[in-house]
Amino acid sequence: MSREGVTPQSEDFSAWYNEVVVRAQLVDRGPVRGTMVIRPYGYRIWELLQGDLDAKIKDAGHENACFPMFIPESYLKREAEHVEGFSPELAVVTHAGGKELEEPLVVRPTSETVIGEYMAKWIDSHRDLPLLLNQWANVVRWEMRPRMFLRTTEFLWQEGHTAHVDEDDAMRETLWALDAYEKVARDLAAMPVVPGEKTPGERFAGAERTYTIEGMMRDGRALQAGTSHYLGTNFAKAFEIDYQDADGDLVLAHTTSWGMSTRMIGGVIMTHGDDKGLVLPPRLAPYQVVIVPLGRKEQAETTAAKAHEVAAELKAAGVRVHVDDKRPQLTPGFKFNDWEMRGVPLRLELGMRDIDNGVVTLARRLPTEEGQGKETIPFGEVAARIPGLLEDFQAFLLRRAEEFRDSHTRAVDSWDDFAAQVSQGWALALHCGRTACEDDIKAETAATPRCIPAAGEADSGVCVRCGEPSAYGKRVIFGKSY
Numbered sequence: 166m167s168r169e170g171v172t173p174q175s176e177d178f179s180a181w182y183n184e185v186v187v188r189a190q191l192v193d194r195g196p197v198r199g200t201m202v203i204r205p206y207g208y209r210i211w212e213l214l215q216g217d218l219d220a221k222i223k224d225a226g227h228e229n230a231c232f233p234m235f236i237p238e239s240y241l242k243r244e245a246e247h248v249e250g251f252s253p254e255l256a257v258v259t260h261a262g263g264k265e266l267e268e269p270l271v272v273r274p275t276s277e278t279v280i281g282e283y284m285a286k287w288i289d290s291h292r293d294l295p296l297l298l299n300q301w302a303n304v305v306r307w308e309m310r311p312r313m314f315l316r317t318t319e320f321l322w323q324e325g326h327t328a329h330v331d332e333d334d335a336m337r338e339t340l341w342a343l344d345a346y347e348k349v350a351r352d353l354a355a356m357p358v359v360p361g362e363k364t365p366g367e368r369f370a371g372a373e374r375t376y377t378i379e380g381m382m383r384d385g386r387a388l389q390a391g392t393s394h395y396l397g398t399n400f401a402k403a404f405e406i407d408y409q410d411a412d413g414d415l416v417l418a419h420t421t422s423w424g425m426s427t428r429m430i431g432g433v434i435m436t437h438g439d440d441k442g443l444v445l446p447p448r449l450a451p452y453q454v455v456i457v458p459l460g461r462k463e464q465a466e467t468t469a470a471k472a473h474e475v476a477a478e479l480k481a482a483g484v485r486v487h488v489d490d491k492r493p494q495l496t497p498g499f500k501f502n503d504w505e506m507r508g509v510p511l512r513l514e515l516g517m518r519d520i521d522n523g524v525v526t527l528a529r530r531l532p533t534e535e536g537q538g539k540e541t542i543p544f545g546e547v548a549a550r551i552p553g554l555l556e557d558f559q560a561f562l563l564r565r566a567e568e569f570r571d572s573h574t575r576a577v578d579s580w581d582d583f584a585a586q587v588s589q590g591w592a593l594a595l596h597c598g599r600t601a602c603e604d605d606i607k608a609e610t611a612a613t614p615r616c617i618p619a620a621g622e623a624d625s626g627v628c629v630r631c632g633e634p635s636a637y638g639k640r641v642i643f644g645k646s647y
Protein backbone atom coordinates (compact mmCIF):
# COMPACT_ATOMS: atom_id res chain seq x y z
CA MET A 166 0.00 0.00 0.00
CA SER A 167 1.49 3.33 -1.02
CA ARG A 168 1.27 6.45 1.08
CA GLU A 169 0.30 8.63 -1.81
CA GLY A 170 -3.25 9.84 -2.18
CA VAL A 171 -5.50 9.46 -5.19
CA THR A 172 -5.75 11.56 -8.34
CA PRO A 173 -7.73 14.71 -7.42
CA GLN A 174 -11.35 14.77 -8.60
CA SER A 175 -10.82 18.07 -10.39
CA GLU A 176 -7.95 16.63 -12.41
CA ASP A 177 -9.58 13.41 -13.57
CA PHE A 178 -12.83 12.34 -11.91
CA SER A 179 -12.84 8.98 -13.61
CA ALA A 180 -9.28 8.14 -12.52
CA TRP A 181 -10.19 9.30 -9.00
CA TYR A 182 -13.13 6.87 -8.96
CA ASN A 183 -11.16 3.91 -10.29
CA GLU A 184 -8.43 4.45 -7.70
CA VAL A 185 -10.78 5.00 -4.76
CA VAL A 186 -12.82 1.80 -5.25
CA VAL A 187 -9.62 -0.24 -5.10
CA ARG A 188 -7.73 1.77 -2.44
CA ALA A 189 -10.74 1.80 -0.11
CA GLN A 190 -10.83 -2.00 -0.47
CA LEU A 191 -14.36 -2.11 -1.84
CA VAL A 192 -13.58 -4.22 -4.90
CA ASP A 193 -10.97 -5.98 -6.93
CA ARG A 194 -11.13 -6.55 -10.64
CA GLY A 195 -12.52 -9.99 -11.54
CA PRO A 196 -10.60 -12.41 -13.76
CA VAL A 197 -13.12 -11.98 -16.59
CA ARG A 198 -13.21 -8.50 -18.10
CA GLY A 199 -16.04 -6.46 -16.66
CA THR A 200 -16.55 -8.60 -13.59
CA MET A 201 -15.81 -7.49 -10.03
CA VAL A 202 -14.93 -9.13 -6.78
CA ILE A 203 -16.83 -7.33 -4.03
CA ARG A 204 -14.55 -7.37 -1.00
CA PRO A 205 -15.94 -7.67 2.54
CA TYR A 206 -15.80 -3.89 3.13
CA GLY A 207 -17.81 -3.25 -0.04
CA TYR A 208 -20.17 -6.15 0.54
CA ARG A 209 -21.03 -4.90 4.03
CA ILE A 210 -22.28 -1.65 2.48
CA TRP A 211 -24.50 -3.71 0.18
CA GLU A 212 -25.78 -5.77 3.12
CA LEU A 213 -26.74 -2.65 5.05
CA LEU A 214 -28.64 -1.28 2.07
CA GLN A 215 -30.18 -4.66 1.36
CA GLY A 216 -31.36 -5.09 4.94
CA ASP A 217 -33.29 -1.83 4.88
CA LEU A 218 -34.76 -2.31 1.40
CA ASP A 219 -35.71 -5.93 2.07
CA ALA A 220 -37.64 -4.88 5.19
CA LYS A 221 -39.52 -2.24 3.17
CA ILE A 222 -40.34 -4.79 0.46
CA LYS A 223 -41.64 -7.33 2.96
CA ASP A 224 -43.57 -4.74 5.01
CA ALA A 225 -45.49 -3.87 1.86
CA GLY A 226 -46.60 -7.48 1.44
CA HIS A 227 -44.10 -8.85 -1.06
CA GLU A 228 -42.53 -12.29 -0.70
CA ASN A 229 -39.02 -13.28 -1.71
CA ALA A 230 -38.48 -16.15 -4.13
CA CYS A 231 -35.62 -17.33 -6.30
CA PHE A 232 -35.89 -18.22 -9.97
CA PRO A 233 -33.24 -19.99 -12.10
CA MET A 234 -30.44 -17.99 -13.66
CA PHE A 235 -30.69 -19.91 -16.96
CA ILE A 236 -33.59 -18.86 -19.15
CA PRO A 237 -34.59 -20.65 -22.38
CA GLU A 238 -33.76 -18.30 -25.26
CA SER A 239 -37.29 -18.71 -26.63
CA TYR A 240 -38.73 -16.98 -23.52
CA LEU A 241 -36.93 -13.76 -24.31
CA LYS A 242 -38.14 -13.84 -27.89
CA ARG A 243 -41.77 -13.86 -26.80
CA GLU A 244 -41.69 -10.13 -26.00
CA ALA A 245 -40.32 -8.46 -29.14
CA GLU A 246 -39.19 -5.13 -27.64
CA HIS A 247 -37.70 -6.88 -24.63
CA VAL A 248 -35.44 -9.18 -26.64
CA GLU A 249 -34.45 -6.37 -29.00
CA GLY A 250 -33.45 -4.17 -26.08
CA PHE A 251 -31.38 -6.84 -24.36
CA SER A 252 -29.88 -8.81 -27.27
CA PRO A 253 -26.53 -7.00 -27.46
CA GLU A 254 -25.91 -7.60 -23.75
CA LEU A 255 -26.85 -11.26 -23.50
CA ALA A 256 -24.50 -14.06 -22.46
CA VAL A 257 -25.76 -17.24 -24.08
CA VAL A 258 -24.88 -20.81 -23.11
CA THR A 259 -24.75 -23.08 -26.14
CA HIS A 260 -22.82 -26.01 -24.71
CA ALA A 261 -23.23 -27.87 -21.42
CA GLY A 262 -22.70 -31.35 -20.13
CA GLY A 263 -20.15 -31.91 -22.86
CA LYS A 264 -22.49 -31.36 -25.83
CA GLU A 265 -24.32 -28.71 -27.78
CA LEU A 266 -27.69 -27.82 -26.26
CA GLU A 267 -30.88 -28.23 -28.27
CA GLU A 268 -31.98 -24.78 -27.20
CA PRO A 269 -29.48 -22.10 -26.17
CA LEU A 270 -29.86 -20.75 -22.62
CA VAL A 271 -29.60 -17.11 -21.73
CA VAL A 272 -27.95 -16.14 -18.45
CA ARG A 273 -30.63 -13.88 -16.96
CA PRO A 274 -30.14 -10.19 -17.73
CA THR A 275 -33.40 -9.62 -15.77
CA SER A 276 -36.21 -12.07 -15.01
CA GLU A 277 -39.52 -10.74 -16.42
CA THR A 278 -39.74 -13.66 -18.84
CA VAL A 279 -39.06 -16.60 -16.55
CA ILE A 280 -41.12 -15.11 -13.74
CA GLY A 281 -43.91 -14.33 -16.23
CA GLU A 282 -44.00 -18.00 -17.21
CA TYR A 283 -44.63 -19.00 -13.59
CA MET A 284 -47.04 -16.17 -12.85
CA ALA A 285 -49.18 -17.59 -15.64
CA LYS A 286 -49.12 -20.98 -13.90
CA TRP A 287 -49.88 -19.65 -10.43
CA ILE A 288 -52.63 -17.15 -11.24
CA ASP A 289 -56.12 -18.46 -11.99
CA SER A 290 -58.60 -16.13 -10.41
CA HIS A 291 -58.80 -12.50 -9.31
CA ARG A 292 -58.38 -13.85 -5.78
CA ASP A 293 -54.78 -14.75 -6.65
CA LEU A 294 -54.04 -11.08 -7.26
CA PRO A 295 -52.09 -9.05 -6.57
CA LEU A 296 -49.15 -11.45 -6.78
CA LEU A 297 -46.22 -9.67 -5.17
CA LEU A 298 -42.81 -11.28 -5.73
CA ASN A 299 -39.24 -10.16 -5.23
CA GLN A 300 -35.91 -11.84 -5.70
CA TRP A 301 -32.36 -10.95 -4.64
CA ALA A 302 -30.09 -12.19 -7.39
CA ASN A 303 -27.10 -11.72 -9.62
CA VAL A 304 -27.72 -10.87 -13.27
CA VAL A 305 -25.47 -10.69 -16.32
CA ARG A 306 -25.40 -7.97 -18.97
CA TRP A 307 -22.26 -8.05 -21.11
CA GLU A 308 -20.49 -4.72 -20.75
CA MET A 309 -18.22 -3.29 -23.41
CA ARG A 310 -17.13 -0.36 -21.24
CA PRO A 311 -17.15 -1.72 -17.69
CA ARG A 312 -16.82 0.37 -14.51
CA MET A 313 -16.80 -1.07 -11.04
CA PHE A 314 -20.30 -0.94 -9.45
CA LEU A 315 -21.66 1.30 -12.24
CA ARG A 316 -21.46 -1.02 -15.22
CA THR A 317 -20.23 -4.52 -14.58
CA THR A 318 -21.00 -7.63 -16.59
CA GLU A 319 -22.37 -9.32 -13.48
CA PHE A 320 -24.01 -7.38 -10.68
CA LEU A 321 -26.23 -7.91 -7.66
CA TRP A 322 -29.72 -6.51 -7.33
CA GLN A 323 -33.24 -7.12 -6.24
CA GLU A 324 -35.95 -7.36 -8.84
CA GLY A 325 -39.58 -6.99 -7.86
CA HIS A 326 -42.17 -8.60 -10.13
CA THR A 327 -45.87 -8.15 -9.49
CA ALA A 328 -49.17 -8.91 -11.20
CA HIS A 329 -52.40 -6.97 -10.67
CA VAL A 330 -56.06 -6.94 -11.69
CA ASP A 331 -55.85 -3.64 -13.55
CA GLU A 332 -53.77 -0.63 -14.55
CA ASP A 333 -54.72 1.39 -11.45
CA ASP A 334 -53.46 -1.23 -9.05
CA ALA A 335 -50.31 -1.88 -11.10
CA MET A 336 -49.54 1.85 -11.29
CA ARG A 337 -49.96 2.17 -7.51
CA GLU A 338 -47.38 -0.60 -7.17
CA THR A 339 -45.00 1.00 -9.68
CA LEU A 340 -45.06 4.26 -7.74
CA TRP A 341 -44.78 2.47 -4.38
CA ALA A 342 -41.45 0.96 -5.51
CA LEU A 343 -40.23 4.33 -6.78
CA ASP A 344 -41.04 5.87 -3.40
CA ALA A 345 -39.27 3.05 -1.53
CA TYR A 346 -36.16 3.64 -3.67
CA GLU A 347 -36.26 7.36 -3.05
CA LYS A 348 -36.41 6.71 0.70
CA VAL A 349 -33.48 4.27 0.63
CA ALA A 350 -31.40 6.72 -1.38
CA ARG A 351 -32.28 9.70 0.79
CA ASP A 352 -32.42 8.14 4.25
CA LEU A 353 -29.58 5.62 4.00
CA ALA A 354 -27.28 6.81 1.24
CA ALA A 355 -27.86 10.56 1.91
CA MET A 356 -28.45 10.91 -1.84
CA PRO A 357 -31.04 13.59 -2.61
CA VAL A 358 -32.41 11.87 -5.71
CA VAL A 359 -35.06 13.28 -8.01
CA PRO A 360 -37.94 10.89 -8.75
CA GLY A 361 -39.67 11.18 -12.10
CA GLU A 362 -40.77 9.45 -15.28
CA LYS A 363 -38.48 8.54 -18.16
CA THR A 364 -39.31 9.91 -21.60
CA PRO A 365 -40.50 7.29 -24.15
CA GLY A 366 -37.01 7.10 -25.69
CA GLU A 367 -35.50 6.10 -22.34
CA ARG A 368 -38.06 3.46 -21.31
CA PHE A 369 -37.18 -0.08 -20.24
CA ALA A 370 -37.49 -2.54 -23.14
CA GLY A 371 -41.06 -3.82 -22.97
CA ALA A 372 -42.46 -1.26 -20.50
CA GLU A 373 -45.41 1.09 -20.94
CA ARG A 374 -44.02 3.57 -18.42
CA THR A 375 -40.64 3.72 -16.69
CA TYR A 376 -39.92 5.70 -13.53
CA THR A 377 -36.51 6.49 -12.12
CA ILE A 378 -34.65 8.14 -9.28
CA GLU A 379 -31.76 10.27 -10.52
CA GLY A 380 -28.89 11.45 -8.34
CA MET A 381 -26.25 14.04 -9.16
CA MET A 382 -22.64 12.96 -8.80
CA ARG A 383 -19.86 15.39 -7.81
CA ASP A 384 -18.77 15.79 -11.43
CA GLY A 385 -22.26 17.06 -12.30
CA ARG A 386 -23.31 13.86 -14.08
CA ALA A 387 -26.51 11.99 -13.34
CA LEU A 388 -26.76 8.46 -12.01
CA GLN A 389 -29.93 6.43 -12.49
CA ALA A 390 -30.09 4.76 -9.09
CA GLY A 391 -33.26 2.67 -9.29
CA THR A 392 -36.08 2.13 -11.79
CA SER A 393 -39.69 1.00 -11.61
CA HIS A 394 -41.72 -0.09 -14.63
CA TYR A 395 -45.40 -0.38 -15.41
CA LEU A 396 -45.39 -3.15 -18.01
CA GLY A 397 -49.07 -2.89 -18.97
CA THR A 398 -50.25 -6.20 -20.42
CA ASN A 399 -47.17 -6.66 -22.64
CA PHE A 400 -45.68 -9.52 -20.66
CA ALA A 401 -49.14 -10.81 -19.68
CA LYS A 402 -49.89 -11.25 -23.41
CA ALA A 403 -46.55 -12.88 -24.14
CA PHE A 404 -46.80 -15.33 -21.23
CA GLU A 405 -50.59 -15.67 -20.93
CA ILE A 406 -50.78 -14.22 -17.45
CA ASP A 407 -54.56 -14.05 -17.22
CA TYR A 408 -57.21 -14.55 -14.57
CA GLN A 409 -60.95 -15.06 -14.20
CA ASP A 410 -62.61 -11.89 -12.99
CA ALA A 411 -65.68 -11.77 -10.71
CA ASP A 412 -67.99 -12.37 -13.72
CA GLY A 413 -66.01 -15.41 -14.81
CA ASP A 414 -64.43 -13.65 -17.82
CA LEU A 415 -60.78 -14.29 -18.67
CA VAL A 416 -58.79 -11.04 -18.35
CA LEU A 417 -55.10 -10.20 -18.81
CA ALA A 418 -53.21 -9.16 -15.68
CA HIS A 419 -51.19 -5.95 -15.54
CA THR A 420 -47.61 -6.43 -14.38
CA THR A 421 -44.77 -4.33 -12.95
CA SER A 422 -41.07 -4.80 -12.35
CA TRP A 423 -38.58 -2.72 -10.38
CA GLY A 424 -34.93 -2.98 -9.45
CA MET A 425 -32.16 -1.46 -7.38
CA SER A 426 -28.59 -2.76 -7.67
CA THR A 427 -25.01 -2.59 -6.42
CA ARG A 428 -24.79 0.46 -8.71
CA MET A 429 -26.08 2.36 -5.66
CA ILE A 430 -22.65 1.87 -4.07
CA GLY A 431 -21.09 3.69 -7.02
CA GLY A 432 -23.65 6.43 -6.39
CA VAL A 433 -22.61 6.74 -2.74
CA ILE A 434 -18.94 6.97 -3.74
CA MET A 435 -19.53 9.70 -6.33
CA THR A 436 -22.09 11.67 -4.30
CA HIS A 437 -19.95 12.09 -1.19
CA GLY A 438 -16.32 11.23 -1.95
CA ASP A 439 -13.49 13.79 -2.08
CA ASP A 440 -9.77 14.03 -2.81
CA LYS A 441 -8.96 12.10 0.37
CA GLY A 442 -11.10 9.18 -0.81
CA LEU A 443 -14.43 7.73 0.22
CA VAL A 444 -16.91 9.49 2.50
CA LEU A 445 -19.54 7.10 3.82
CA PRO A 446 -22.90 8.10 5.24
CA PRO A 447 -23.01 6.57 8.75
CA ARG A 448 -26.09 4.45 8.02
CA LEU A 449 -24.18 2.60 5.27
CA ALA A 450 -20.73 2.63 6.86
CA PRO A 451 -19.34 -0.82 7.78
CA TYR A 452 -17.40 1.00 10.52
CA GLN A 453 -19.15 4.12 11.72
CA VAL A 454 -16.35 4.79 14.17
CA VAL A 455 -12.72 3.66 14.13
CA ILE A 456 -10.64 4.02 17.28
CA VAL A 457 -6.90 4.43 16.72
CA PRO A 458 -4.90 3.78 19.92
CA LEU A 459 -1.56 5.64 19.91
CA GLY A 460 1.87 5.04 21.42
CA ARG A 461 4.46 2.28 21.29
CA LYS A 462 5.15 -0.85 23.34
CA GLU A 463 3.64 -0.68 26.87
CA GLN A 464 1.90 2.56 26.06
CA ALA A 465 0.31 0.86 23.05
CA GLU A 466 -0.98 -1.89 25.31
CA THR A 467 -2.52 0.64 27.69
CA THR A 468 -4.17 2.70 24.96
CA ALA A 469 -5.37 -0.41 23.10
CA ALA A 470 -6.96 -1.79 26.27
CA LYS A 471 -8.77 1.50 26.85
CA ALA A 472 -9.78 1.63 23.17
CA HIS A 473 -11.46 -1.78 23.46
CA GLU A 474 -13.28 -0.60 26.60
CA VAL A 475 -14.64 2.42 24.72
CA ALA A 476 -15.46 0.21 21.71
CA ALA A 477 -17.49 -2.16 23.90
CA GLU A 478 -19.54 0.75 25.21
CA LEU A 479 -20.13 2.03 21.68
CA LYS A 480 -21.11 -1.43 20.48
CA ALA A 481 -23.62 -1.67 23.31
CA ALA A 482 -25.01 1.67 22.15
CA GLY A 483 -25.58 0.17 18.67
CA VAL A 484 -22.56 1.73 16.96
CA ARG A 485 -20.50 -0.24 14.39
CA VAL A 486 -16.99 0.29 15.71
CA HIS A 487 -13.51 -1.01 14.90
CA VAL A 488 -10.26 -0.75 16.90
CA ASP A 489 -7.15 -0.35 14.72
CA ASP A 490 -4.61 -2.05 17.02
CA LYS A 491 -3.28 -4.81 14.76
CA ARG A 492 -0.88 -2.76 12.65
CA PRO A 493 1.96 -1.63 14.99
CA GLN A 494 4.32 -1.13 12.04
CA LEU A 495 2.22 1.74 10.67
CA THR A 496 2.44 5.34 11.86
CA PRO A 497 -0.64 7.11 13.28
CA GLY A 498 -0.55 9.50 10.31
CA PHE A 499 -0.72 6.61 7.89
CA LYS A 500 -3.64 5.07 9.76
CA PHE A 501 -5.54 8.37 9.85
CA ASN A 502 -5.12 8.75 6.08
CA ASP A 503 -6.11 5.16 5.53
CA TRP A 504 -9.40 5.47 7.43
CA GLU A 505 -10.10 8.73 5.66
CA MET A 506 -9.50 6.95 2.34
CA ARG A 507 -11.98 4.28 3.45
CA GLY A 508 -14.59 6.89 4.34
CA VAL A 509 -15.08 6.21 8.05
CA PRO A 510 -17.38 8.99 9.35
CA LEU A 511 -15.85 9.45 12.82
CA ARG A 512 -12.36 8.64 14.09
CA LEU A 513 -11.42 8.51 17.75
CA GLU A 514 -7.75 8.88 18.68
CA LEU A 515 -6.54 7.68 22.00
CA GLY A 516 -3.05 8.51 23.32
CA MET A 517 -1.51 8.46 26.81
CA ARG A 518 -2.23 12.16 27.22
CA ASP A 519 -5.89 11.58 26.37
CA ILE A 520 -6.05 8.82 28.98
CA ASP A 521 -4.44 11.14 31.58
CA ASN A 522 -7.05 13.77 30.73
CA GLY A 523 -9.89 11.23 30.76
CA VAL A 524 -10.88 11.94 27.16
CA VAL A 525 -10.78 10.66 23.58
CA THR A 526 -10.00 12.93 20.64
CA LEU A 527 -12.67 13.07 17.93
CA ALA A 528 -11.99 13.79 14.26
CA ARG A 529 -14.79 13.94 11.68
CA ARG A 530 -14.22 12.73 8.11
CA LEU A 531 -15.37 16.18 6.94
CA PRO A 532 -15.73 19.48 8.78
CA THR A 533 -19.44 20.13 9.44
CA GLU A 534 -21.48 22.99 10.87
CA GLU A 535 -21.29 21.15 14.20
CA GLY A 536 -17.52 20.86 14.27
CA GLN A 537 -14.52 21.93 12.20
CA GLY A 538 -11.32 20.60 13.81
CA LYS A 539 -10.56 17.96 16.39
CA GLU A 540 -12.29 18.03 19.76
CA THR A 541 -12.24 15.93 22.90
CA ILE A 542 -15.01 13.91 24.55
CA PRO A 543 -14.79 12.75 28.20
CA PHE A 544 -14.79 8.93 28.52
CA GLY A 545 -18.08 8.95 30.39
CA GLU A 546 -19.86 10.74 27.55
CA VAL A 547 -18.62 8.81 24.51
CA ALA A 548 -21.41 6.22 24.30
CA ALA A 549 -24.08 8.86 24.87
CA ARG A 550 -22.72 11.38 22.36
CA ILE A 551 -21.48 9.34 19.38
CA PRO A 552 -24.90 8.16 18.09
CA GLY A 553 -26.04 11.78 17.91
CA LEU A 554 -22.83 12.86 16.18
CA LEU A 555 -23.35 10.11 13.60
CA GLU A 556 -26.88 11.34 12.93
CA ASP A 557 -25.56 14.89 12.57
CA PHE A 558 -22.97 13.69 10.08
CA GLN A 559 -25.60 11.75 8.10
CA ALA A 560 -27.82 14.86 7.92
CA PHE A 561 -24.84 17.03 6.98
CA LEU A 562 -23.99 14.80 4.00
CA LEU A 563 -27.55 14.98 2.69
CA ARG A 564 -27.62 18.78 3.04
CA ARG A 565 -24.25 19.11 1.35
CA ALA A 566 -25.34 16.90 -1.56
CA GLU A 567 -28.59 18.87 -1.91
CA GLU A 568 -26.73 22.16 -2.02
CA PHE A 569 -24.32 20.76 -4.60
CA ARG A 570 -27.15 19.51 -6.79
CA ASP A 571 -29.15 22.74 -6.55
CA SER A 572 -26.12 24.90 -7.34
CA HIS A 573 -25.42 22.75 -10.42
CA THR A 574 -29.00 22.75 -11.76
CA ARG A 575 -30.43 25.59 -13.83
CA ALA A 576 -33.46 26.28 -15.99
CA VAL A 577 -32.32 27.14 -19.52
CA ASP A 578 -34.24 28.43 -22.51
CA SER A 579 -31.60 28.86 -25.21
CA TRP A 580 -29.52 26.20 -26.95
CA ASP A 581 -26.24 27.92 -26.01
CA ASP A 582 -27.20 27.97 -22.33
CA PHE A 583 -28.29 24.35 -22.57
CA ALA A 584 -24.96 23.18 -23.96
CA ALA A 585 -23.01 25.16 -21.36
CA GLN A 586 -25.16 23.91 -18.49
CA VAL A 587 -24.97 20.19 -19.30
CA SER A 588 -21.19 20.43 -19.39
CA GLN A 589 -21.19 21.02 -15.62
CA GLY A 590 -24.56 19.88 -14.26
CA TRP A 591 -28.25 19.50 -15.04
CA ALA A 592 -30.34 21.64 -17.34
CA LEU A 593 -34.07 22.03 -16.80
CA ALA A 594 -35.42 22.48 -20.29
CA LEU A 595 -38.64 22.37 -22.28
CA HIS A 596 -38.60 19.57 -24.82
CA CYS A 597 -40.82 18.51 -27.71
CA GLY A 598 -40.88 14.86 -26.59
CA ARG A 599 -39.68 13.50 -29.95
CA THR A 600 -37.09 10.71 -29.68
CA ALA A 601 -35.33 11.96 -32.84
CA CYS A 602 -34.82 15.33 -31.13
CA GLU A 603 -33.46 13.58 -27.99
CA ASP A 604 -31.01 11.70 -30.25
CA ASP A 605 -29.92 14.95 -31.83
CA ILE A 606 -29.31 16.53 -28.42
CA LYS A 607 -27.31 13.48 -27.36
CA ALA A 608 -25.18 13.59 -30.52
CA GLU A 609 -24.42 17.28 -29.98
CA THR A 610 -23.83 17.38 -26.22
CA ALA A 611 -23.78 13.77 -24.88
CA ALA A 612 -26.67 14.79 -22.60
CA THR A 613 -29.87 12.75 -22.35
CA PRO A 614 -33.25 13.36 -20.71
CA ARG A 615 -32.82 11.97 -17.19
CA CYS A 616 -36.45 12.31 -16.11
CA ILE A 617 -39.59 14.38 -16.13
CA PRO A 618 -39.41 15.29 -12.44
CA ALA A 619 -42.52 14.28 -10.49
CA ALA A 620 -42.41 17.53 -8.51
CA GLY A 621 -41.71 19.78 -11.52
CA GLU A 622 -43.83 22.91 -11.84
CA ALA A 623 -46.23 23.35 -14.75
CA ASP A 624 -44.48 25.02 -17.67
CA SER A 625 -44.77 25.03 -21.44
CA GLY A 626 -43.41 26.77 -24.51
CA VAL A 627 -41.08 25.61 -27.25
CA CYS A 628 -38.45 22.87 -27.36
CA VAL A 629 -34.99 24.11 -26.37
CA ARG A 630 -33.49 22.29 -29.38
CA CYS A 631 -35.94 22.27 -32.27
CA GLY A 632 -38.50 24.96 -31.46
CA GLU A 633 -41.50 22.64 -31.74
CA PRO A 634 -44.17 22.96 -29.01
CA SER A 635 -43.05 21.43 -25.70
CA ALA A 636 -44.48 18.16 -24.33
CA TYR A 637 -45.14 16.86 -20.79
CA GLY A 638 -46.46 20.20 -19.42
CA LYS A 639 -43.26 20.74 -17.45
CA ARG A 640 -39.49 20.98 -17.81
CA VAL A 641 -37.34 17.87 -18.31
CA ILE A 642 -34.01 17.30 -16.54
CA PHE A 643 -31.19 16.84 -19.04
CA GLY A 644 -27.67 15.85 -18.12
CA LYS A 645 -24.76 13.61 -18.96
CA SER A 646 -25.01 10.34 -17.15
CA TYR A 647 -23.29 7.16 -16.05
Ligand SMILES: [Zn+2]
Pocket residue numbers: 596597598599602603628629630631632633
Ligand atom coordinates in the same frame (compact mmCIF):
# COMPACT_ATOMS: atom_id res chain seq x y z
ZN1 LIG B 1 -37.33 19.10 -29.95
